[in-house]
Amino acid sequence: MLVKDCFVSAPGKAILHGEHAVVHGKVALAVSLNLRTYLQLKATTTGKVCINLPNIDTFLCWSLCCVLLLITARREEVKLLDSELVRRLREFVGVTNGNLDTGNMATLAFLYIYLSLFGSGELPSLTVSVWSELPTGAGLGSSAAYSVCLAAALLCASGAIHTPLKELDHTARWCQEELELINSWAFQGEMIIHGNPSGVDNAVGTWVPRSTKVLVARVKDKINKFPSIMTPVLDSVDAISCTCEKVLSEMTCEPITGEHYNILEELIDINQHHLNVMGVGHPALDTLCQVTLTRGLHSKLTGAGGGGCGITLLRPETDAFVVQSTVQDLRDCGFDCWETSIGGPGVQQHSPSSIKKEVLEILNQY
Amino acid sequence: MLVKDCFVSAPGKAILHGEHAVVHGKVALAVSLNLRTYLQLKATTTGKVCINLPNIDTFLCWSLCCVLLLITARREEVKLLDSELVRRLREFVGVTNGNLDTGNMATLAFLYIYLSLFGSGELPSLTVSVWSELPTGAGLGSSAAYSVCLAAALLCASGAIHTPLKELDHTARWCQEELELINSWAFQGEMIIHGNPSGVDNAVGTWVPRSTKVLVARVKDKINKFPSIMTPVLDSVDAISCTCEKVLSEMTCEPITGEHYNILEELIDINQHHLNVMGVGHPALDTLCQVTLTRGLHSKLTGAGGGGCGITLLRPETDAFVVQSTVQDLRDCGFDCWETSIGGPGVQQHSPSSIKKEVLEILNQY
Numbered sequence: 170m171l172v173k174d175c176f177v178s179a180p181g182k183a184i185l186h187g188e189h190a191v192v193h194g195k196v197a198l199a200v201s202l203n204l205r206t207y208l209q210l211k212a213t214t215t216g217k218v219c220i221n222l223p224n225i226d227t228f229l230c231w232s233l234c235c236v237l238l239l240i241t242a243r244r245e246e247v248k249l250l251d252s253e254l255v256r257r258l259r260e261f262v263g264v265t266n267g268n269l270d271t272g273n274m275a276t277l278a279f280l281y282i283y284l285s286l287f288g289s290g291e292l293p294s295l296t297v298s299v300w301s302e303l304p305t306g307a308g309l310g311s312s313a314a315y316s317v318c319l320a321a322a323l324l325c326a327s328g329a330i331h332t333p334l335k336e337l338d339h340t341a342r343w344c345q346e347e348l349e350l351i352n353s354w355a356f357q358g359e360m361i362i363h364g365n366p367s368g369v370d371n372a373v374g375t376w377v378p379r380s381t382k383v384l385v386a387r388v389k390d391k392i393n394k395f396p397s398i399m400t401p402v403l404d405s406v407d408a409i410s411c412t413c414e415k416v417l418s419e420m421t422c423e424p425i426t427g428e429h430y431n432i433l434e435e436l437i438d439i440n441q442h443h444l445n446v447m448g449v450g451h452p453a454l455d456t457l458c459q460v461t462l463t464r465g466l467h468s469k470l471t472g473a474g475g476g477g478c479g480i481t482l483l484r485p486e487t488d489a490f491v492v493q494s495t496v497q498d499l500r501d502c503g504f505d506c507w508e509t510s511i512g513g514p515g516v517q518q519h520s521p522s523s524i525k526k527e528v529l530e531i532l533n534q535y
Numbered sequence: 536m537l538v539k540d541c542f543v544s545a546p547g548k549a550i551l552h553g554e555h556a557v558v559h560g561k562v563a564l565a566v567s568l569n570l571r572t573y574l575q576l577k578a579t580t581t582g583k584v585c586i587n588l589p590n591i592d593t594f595l596c597w598s599l600c601c602v603l604l605l606i607t608a609r610r611e612e613v614k615l616l617d618s619e620l621v622r623r624l625r626e627f628v629g630v631t632n633g634n635l636d637t638g639n640m641a642t643l644a645f646l647y648i649y650l651s652l653f654g655s656g657e658l659p660s661l662t663v664s665v666w667s668e669l670p671t672g673a674g675l676g677s678s679a680a681y682s683v684c685l686a687a688a689l690l691c692a693s694g695a696i697h698t699p700l701k702e703l704d705h706t707a708r709w710c711q712e713e714l715e716l717i718n719s720w721a722f723q724g725e726m727i728i729h730g731n732p733s734g735v736d737n738a739v740g741t742w743v744p745r746s747t748k749v750l751v752a753r754v755k756d757k758i759n760k761f762p763s764i765m766t767p768v769l770d771s772v773d774a775i776s777c778t779c780e781k782v783l784s785e786m787t788c789e790p791i792t793g794e795h796y797n798i799l800e801e802l803i804d805i806n807q808h809h810l811n812v813m814g815v816g817h818p819a820l821d822t823l824c825q826v827t828l829t830r831g832l833h834s835k836l837t838g839a840g841g842g843g844c845g846i847t848l849l850r851p852e853t854d855a856f857v858v859q860s861t862v863q864d865l866r867d868c869g870f871d872c873w874e875t876s877i878g879g880p881g882v883q884q885h886s887p888s889s890i891k892k893e894v895l896e897i898l899n900q901y
Contacts, residue, residue, distance in 0.1 A: 397774035398805060401767035408763035439764060442808040 172212045172293045172326035175334075176519040176532075178205045179317035181303040182310030183480055183511065184471050186440050187410040189388050189447055195407035198414050202309065203513040206301035207524060208318035209532040210326055213294045220279050221298040221535040225305060227272035228535075233292045236261075236280065240288040250360050254281060271305060275315060278358035282319050285357070286327045293326065298535040300528050304505065308472015316358030317516045320351045325518070332518065339523035342514070351516060387448045402443050409440050430484045434467040437482060441469035454479050456502055464495045483508070538578045538659045538692035541700075542885040542898075544571045545683035547669040548676030549846055549877065550837050552806050553776040555754045555813055561773035564780050568675065569879040572667040573890060574684035575898040576692055579660045586645050587664040587901040591671060593638035594901075599658045602627075602646065606654040616726050620647060637671060641681060644724035648685050651723070652693045659692065664901040666894050670871065674838015682724030683882050686717045691884070698884065705889035708880070717882060753814045768809050775806050796850045800833040803848060807835035820845050822868055830861045849874070 180201040187197025213219070219230040239257045258264075258280050264273045279297060287293060299318060303311040321343070324330045330350060333341035343351065392399040413436050420429050441458060444450055454470045457479045461468045468481040483492060496506045521529060546567040553563025579585070585596040605623045624630075624646050630639045645663065653659060665684065669677040687709070690696045696716060699707035709717065758765040779802050786795050807824060810816055820836045823845045827834045834847040849858060862872045887895060 395774070395778065395801075395805075398771050398778060398802075401770040401774070404767040405764050405771075408761070408767070412761060412764060435761075436764075439761075439812045442812045446805045446808045 171214075172210070172295055173332060174212055175210050175322055175325050175332065176207065176521060176524055177210075177318050177321045177325070177516060178207045178519060178524075179314040179321070179516040180205050180310075180513045181301075181314050184308065185410075185480070185511075186413050186436065187406055188308070188470075188472055189444070189449055190403045190406040190410075192388070193392070193403050195403050196410040196414075198410040199310075200417075200511040201513045201515065202303075202511060203509045204302040204309070204507055205513070206299060206303060206311065206314035206318050207519075207528050207532060208315075208322050209298045209535075210322040211296045211298075211535075212326075213296050216294050217296075218280075218283060218292065218294065219296040219535075220276060221296065222272065222275055223531060223534075224299070224301050225271050225275065227275060229276060233294060236284065237292055239280075240284055250281075250357060251285065254284065255361065258284075274312075274362045278312075278316055278361045279319055281361050282316075282323050282354055282358055286323050286329065286354075295326065296535060297322065298532045300531045302507070302528075304478065304507070307478035309478055312362045313355065313359055316355040316362065317351060319358055320354035321516050321518070324351060324354060334518045334520060338520060340514075340517045340519050342517050348516070391448050399447070402446055406440060406443050409436050409443075412436060425485070427484075427486075430482070433482055437467045437469045437480075444470055451477075453504075457481070457499065457504065460498050460502060461495055464491050464498070466491075466495060537580075538576070538661055539698060540578055541576050541688055541691050541698065542573065542887060542890055543576075543684050543687045543691070543882060544573045544885060544890075545680040545687070545882040546571050546676075546879045547667075547680050550674065551776075551846070551877075552779050552802065553772055554674070554836075554838055555810070555815055556769045556772040556776075558754070559758070559769050561769050562776040562780075564776040564783075565676075566783075566877040567879045567881065568669075568877060569875045570668040570675070570873055571879065572665060572669060572677065572680035572684050573885075573894050573898060574681075574688050575664045575901075576688040577662045577664070577901075578692075579662050582660050583662075584646075584649060584658065584660065585662040585901075586642060587662065588638065588641055589897060589900075590665070590667050591637050591641065593641060595642060599660060602650065603658055605646075606650055616647075616723060617651065620650065621727065624650075640678075640728045644678075644682055644727045645685055647727050648682075648689050648720055648724055652689050652695065652720075661692065662901060663688065664898045666897045668873070668894075670844065670873070673844035675844055678728045679721065679725055682721040682728065683717060685724055686720035687882050687884070690717060690720060700884045700886060704886060706880075706883045706885050708883050714882070757814050765813070768812050772806060772809050775802050775809075778802060791851070793850075793852075796848070799848055803833045803835045803846075810836055817843075819870075823847070823865065823870065826864050826868060827861055830857050830864070832857075832861060 181204045182199050183202050185198045185200055187195055191197035215230075216233050217230045218233060218236060219228075221228050239254065239261055241251055241254045241257070255277070258277050262273055262276050262280070264277065284292075297319070299315060301311055301314065303309050303314060305311045321330075324347075325332050330343055330347040333343050335341065342348075388399075392403075413433065416429055416432050416436075441450075441454075445455075450470065454468075454477075458468045461481045466481050466483065466487070468479050471478050471480045481495070492508065496508070499506050524532075547570045548565050549568050550557075551564045551566055553561055557563035582599050583596045584599060584602060585594075587594050605620065605627055607617055607620045607623070621643070624643050628639055628642050628646070630643065650658075663685070665681060667677055667680065669675050669680060671677045687696075690713075691698055696709055696713040699709050701707065708714075754765075758769075779799065782795055782798050782802075807816075807820075811821075816836065820834075820843075824834045827847045832847050832849065832853070834845050837844050837846045847861070858874065862874070865872050890898075
């Protein structure tokens with residue numbers, strides 16, 4: 170079976186407000202980032218299925234005749250994982266409970282979606298290569314972006330959704346119905362990567378779920394220890410998410426003013442204190458806040474916390490020199506920095522010419 | 536009229552939790568400190584009334600015939616200020632709205648209580664000298680301790696309450712009824728010092744009320760701006776005060792454990808974040824928290840905030856060397872430090888021999 174080549178990409182996500190509180194039934198505010206994960210699917214004639222994940226030094230190939238043996242009976246319900254297939258795959262990949270590393274998780278998610286989509290017919294010989302601009306394990310949705318790319322490319326290859334890109338298009342998106350199918354398969358990948366999804370939004374996914382779980386437990390412990398003190402803090406976080414959403418939507422339909430940014434900064438500061446109260450802060454994140462504040466910029470942790478990643482708001486009038494100096498200060502403290510905007514497009518198919526040269530070069534190595 | 540000499544003292548106060556939230560109807564937890572204000576009242580034959588406040592370089596004397604002219608008609612109700620007397624005193628002392636300094640306020644409170652208590656009879660010739668171990672303007676209740684000492688000594692001198700000290704006593708306290716009278720006159724002094732009392736607890740008084748008012752306004756502004764975000768924060772502060780009170784009362788009737796201190800430390804950390812959320816923090820207070828935390832000690836602001844004073848919890852097992860090193864670190868950052876315990880006795884009369892030598896030497900200069 171020969172499938173069509175394709176390029177797809179999906180954005181990372183940042184939680185602006187509501188990380189952790191979301192686990193306790195509160196509103197969280199997630200936005201897409203203009204940092205993307207790119208996937209190239211190439212049809213091959215090697216009789217093999219291969220995955221290349223250069224970000225995490227994972228390069229694997231299997232003969233189709235080997236993976237064929239893993240296929241289970243076809244299932245109609247795709248909302249729940251096929252636990253028998255997961256069990257076989259874990260054994261096949263050599264995953265034990267103590268060995269849930271990023272590469273294993275990503276491999277499991279790939280093989281699961283591949284076998285589920287093609288298992289009822291002939292398995293196609295193909296190579297999937299993925300390159301991401303997103304840091305892994307930082308709560309920026311790198312695993313969700315990966316799962317979405319996998320689902321979109323493999324659904325396209327299987328013919329379950331059409332190939333939206335027309336001859337002269339640079340990029341193209343799928344219709345709503347097809348996006349929902351992509352999302353439902355991406356969610357399966359997320360379920361695999363996160364082991365036992367604990368209700369944390371699919372979009373908040375990270376490659377490595379374990380630290381999140383410990384921190385979620387820490388928040389839960391603190392709520393159980395001081396319910397009268399912590400419950401109002403979660404209510405306040407909920408109100409922060411709602412207020413931020415209101416301000417952001419005002420900014421899309423009204424003239425943007427300095428006061429909009431002032432409020433966004435205040436919300437960041439308040440929530441950063443709340444996250445520290447919830448016990449998910451980290452001295453490195455305090456350093457981030459202090460270093461950026463000396464340049465007049467406001468920061469908070471995003472995602473899991475306890476290390477991980479923070480976000481710093483850049484105002485439109487923030488001087489490029491200030492940004493550069495802040496980035497240098499942060500690098501001097503050992504941080505990596507990514508400058509990006511929020512609200513990028515969701516999953517899309519690409520023509521090769523629409524993909525950044527450096528990404529294309531990396532993907533074309535495989 | 537010759538009055539009896541006396542020595543009295545009153546403790547400072549610290550707000551453990553609930554500063555600012557108390558203004559919005561929440562519980563605040565105040566405790567007495569073993570840092571005291573001492574007052575010596577000496578009968579004189581100079582025909583003058585004098586006040587010496589060496590802490591704030593205020594030394595004033597008036598002829599009795601001058602102050603006699605300020606007396607207004609005797610009033611029965613002592614819960615409200617005699618606004619006519621206040622007006623005359625402000626004019627007499629030379630207080631304009633722009634000149635509400637600590638010395639003027641302390642002078643006004645002294646003359647107000649003196650004239651109110653003695654105005655219906657002969658004015659006694661006397662000198663009042665006050666020395667305080669408390670820093671002024673830091674929210675440690677130095678103005679309340681001053682007002683309480685003034686009220687106790689002048690009520691004693693006027694014969695309105697008895698002199699509790701017996702011949703061989705070192706210290707003595709008044710009965711409940713007399714303490715209530717002292718408190719009601721001390722509150723008059725506090726009303727004078729604070730200008731227009733805004734509902735902030737009498738015990739939270741500071742010499743200079745203006746900064747507190749600005750910070751209270753800042754909290755109010757933030758509540759008005761973000762009611763759904765800030766109201767839960769006040770609820771959480773309220774719960775912190777109640778939890779802390781519960782732990783402290785457990786510690787007086789149960790064996791004290793490390794866990795008691797762990798909880799007290801957690802409450803301090805949470806509330807310090809909340810106070811920052813309320814906008815009453817200050818970079819100097821952040822420095823205090825960081826410096827003490829590097830020695831394993833937990834701190835928060837106390838009182839007005841926006842500078843002022845912080846409290847650091849010392850555990851019973853905290854090594855003396857750690858305390859010394861921390862004090863040195865803080866002094867190097869420009870802080871003054873006072874080591875004290877909480878729960879000292881309220882207002883009391885002293886025999887001269889029961890007063891610390893250094894305090895007695897200062898007071899005896901006048």
